[in-house]
Amino acid sequence: MKITKDLYQGSLALLTDFYQLTMAYAYWKSGKAEQEAVFNLFFRKHPFQSGFTIAAGLEYVVDFCNNFYFKDDDLSYLGQMKNADGSPVFESTFLAYLKSLNFTCDIDAVEEGTVVFPHTPLISVKGPLIQCQLLETALLNIINFQTLIATKSARVVLAAKGDSVLEFGLRRAQGIDGALAASRASYIGGCAATSNVMAGKLFGIPVSGTHAHSWIMSFDSELEAFKAYADAFPEKCVFLVDTYDTVAGIKNAIEVGKILREKGKEMLGVRIDSGDLAYFSNIAREMLDEAGFQDAQVVASNDLDEHIITSLKIQEASVSVWGVGTKLVTAYDQPALGAVYKLAAIKNQNGVWEPKVKVSQQSIKTNIPGKHQVSRFLKNGRAVADMIFLKEYMEGKTSTTIIDPIDPTKRKRINFEDFEEINLLKPIFRKGTQVYDCLKIDAIKQNAQDNLMYFDKTHKRLTNPHVYPVGLEESLYQLRTALVFKMKNYDK
Numbered sequence: 001m002k003i004t005k006d007l008y009q010g011s012l013a014l015l016t017d018f019y020q021l022t023m024a025y026a027y028w029k030s031g032k033a034e035q036e037a038v039f040n041l042f043f044r045k046h047p048f049q050s051g052f053t054i055a056a057g058l059e060y061v062v063d064f065c066n067n068f069y070f071k072d073d074d075l076s077y078l079g080q081m082k083n084a085d086g087s088p089v090f091e092s093t094f095l096a097y098l099k100s101l102n103f104t105c106d107i108d109a110v111e112e113g114t115v116v117f118p119h120t121p122l123i124s125v126k127g128p129l130i131q132c133q134l135l136e137t138a139l140l141n142i143i144n145f146q147t148l149i150a151t152k153s154a155r156v157v158l159a160a161k162g163d164s165v166l167e168f169g170l171r172r173a174q175g176i177d178g179a180l181a182a183s184r185a186s187y188i189g190g191c192a193a194t195s196n197v198m199a200g201k202l203f204g205i206p207v208s209g210t211h212a213h214s215w216i217m218s219f220d221s222e223l224e225a226f227k228a229y230a231d232a233f234p235e236k237c238v239f240l241v242d243t244y245d246t247v248a249g250i251k252n253a254i255e256v257g258k259i260l261r262e263k264g265k266e267m268l269g270v271r272i273d274s275g276d277l278a279y280f281s282n283i284a285r286e287m288l289d290e291a292g293f294q295d296a297q298v299v300a301s302n303d304l305d306e307h308i309i310t311s312l313k314i315q316e317a318s319v320s321v322w323g324v325g326t327k328l329v330t331a332y333d334q335p336a337l338g339a340v341y342k343l344a345a346i347k348n349q350n351g352v353w354e355p356k357v358k359v360s361q362q363s364i365k366t367n368i369p370g371k372h373q374v375s376r377f378l379k380n381g382r383a384v385a386d387m388i389f390l391k392e393y394m395e396g397k398t399s400t401t402i403i404d405p406i407d408p409t410k411r412k413r414i415n416f417e418d419f420e421e422i423n424l425l426k427p428i429f430r431k432g433t434q435v436y437d438c439l440k441i442d443a444i445k446q447n448a449q450d451n452l453m454y455f456d457k458t459h460k461r462l463t464n465p466h467v468y469p470v471g472l473e474e475s476l477y478q479l480r481t482a483l484v485f486k487m488k489n490y491d492k
């Protein structure tokens with residue numbers, strides 16, 4: 001899908017914070033626009049106190065970069081901006097420069113569906129400073145949201161323990177794009193289908209659904225309503241049984257199920273959308289089984305999330321399909337992922353790369369300098385640690401120590417020959433040309449499931465998960481420490 005074309009009719013270069021454009025102007029003015037830089041996009045903490053995060057949104061990023069140019073009307077808009085003294089904010093030669101700007105960056109990124117951890121880059125961008133800077137806001141906007149929702153979805157799907165989860169969020173999502181991107185990310189995280197028809201069309205996601213209380217209420221009786229629905233959709237009957245009295249509703253569903261069966265059709269199930277879902281789902285299961293409808297599903301909905309689903313599982317509720325809306329697509333308990341995009345290296349006037357750190361009062365906010373690679377080490381098909389490293393420091397090494405970026409007392413010795421090593425960052429663009437074929441949506445979803453299989457269940461526990469080790473390769477750790485000391489003048 002051409003996201004920019006199909007959804008937004010063209011380039012999204014103005015989908016940025018104003019300060020990116022003022023910096024771009026100032027870079028240009030001071031002759032630094034074309035100086036080469038490296039920026040890394042990463043987050044510092046998993047969302048939802050999760051033990052893992054699922055990366056999502058890369059296809060949007062690829063499309064954004066492929067369509068990164070300033071249209072004439074974008075430039076006219078920027079051209080009419082005035083300073084307080086009436087002078088133009090951007091001089092016309094700068095606007096002409098923007099018009100001629102071609103995307104020429106190298107981009108490496110983890111594939112969508114990859115399980116990722118704090119501090120490791122999801123995207124690394126190398127290119128002219130001005131271009132790297134102008135990508136920041138859109139990349140963060142795209143990756144933060146889709147990664148957040150894919151992770152929430154994976155948690156809900158894990159809680160459902162193999163049952164299907166249907167995403168019902170459109171009506172409560174954060175606006176139109178919030179809904180579309182959330183449906184895409186929910187599918188990546190493991191939902192079986194969406195109720196959002198436009199997401200189905202745009203992204204190739206299966207769509208499904210039942211019917212609402214209004215359908216029942218538009219008839220004189222529930223039984224009449226079920227019969228009429230069965231006439232219209234004999235193959236797709238999931239009857240919503242809680243409009244008036246849930247037990248009576250289940251009886252009516254069974255009655256219409258029998259009529260359908262006489263015609264050679266099978267009722268798919270019933271949906272319960274209120275009340276005690278453990279109690280009513282068990283009653284529904286018993287009544288359906290007793291009437292010979294062992295294959296009929298019990299669908300539950302109503303403000304569900306991973307925690308309520310877990311509780312209902314513990315209560316041995318007989319639900320086999322879960323409809324989850326609001327709390328999934330709005331990431332109800334954590335509305336944003338805090339990924340950031342930080343300058344990590346810059347090429348100086350002599351053509352030498354200089355690693356860069358921003359020193360923070362909070363050590364978690366001190367970034368990791370340099371152009372990173374990330375390796376995942378596996379043993380017997382199980383991920384044991386991720387290592388952030390600089391390629392140039394690895395030549396000839398057969399073993400190393402990885403060091404936790406926040407707590408240097410946490411370390412792990414890695415003998416390379418003991419492990420299978422996977423490189424997580426893949427080449428996506430080289431000098432502005434796309435060199436990567438984006439995965440199809442079903443392959444991304446599969447990638448997420450396959451990736452989760454690498455991790456022990458202790459990391460996937462929904463509360464207080466075991467922390468998976470991610471460390472800086474020792475020479476990168478030393479580089480960072482030396483740079484921090486230098487910036488703080490501790491080495492003087």
Ligand SMILES: Nc1ncnc2c1ncn2[C@@H]1O[C@H](COP(=O)(O)OP(=O)(O)OP(=O)(O)O)[C@@H](O)[C@H]1O
Pocket residue numbers: 273274275276277278279301302303304308311312315
């Ligand atoms: N057995 C259960 N254990 C834990 N949570 C449950 C159980 N049954 C239902 N819930 C959850 O409790 C909440 C009940 O919410 P609420 O009281 O608003 O619904 P309701 O009154 O049953 O239905 P509605 O207001 O939609 O008619 C929902 O989040 C639902 O998912």
Ligand SMILES: O=P(O)(O)OC[C@H]1O[C@H](OP(=O)(O)OP(=O)(O)O)[C@H](O)[C@@H]1O
Pocket residue numbers: 168169171172273301302303304323324325326327
């Ligand atoms: O609860 P969610 O996870 O968001 O799932 C979607 C909800 O949307 C529908 O009803 P709606 O909430 O519009 O009306 P209701 O509260 O009266 O059921 C549906 O019946 C679910 O309850």
Ligand SMILES: O=C(O)c1cccnc1
Pocket residue numbers: 168169195208209210211212301323325
């Ligand atoms: O198809 C459904 O049952 C559905 C769709 C959207 C919201 N709630 C339920």
Ligand SMILES: [Mg+2]
Pocket residue numbers: 302303
């Ligand atoms: Mg509701």
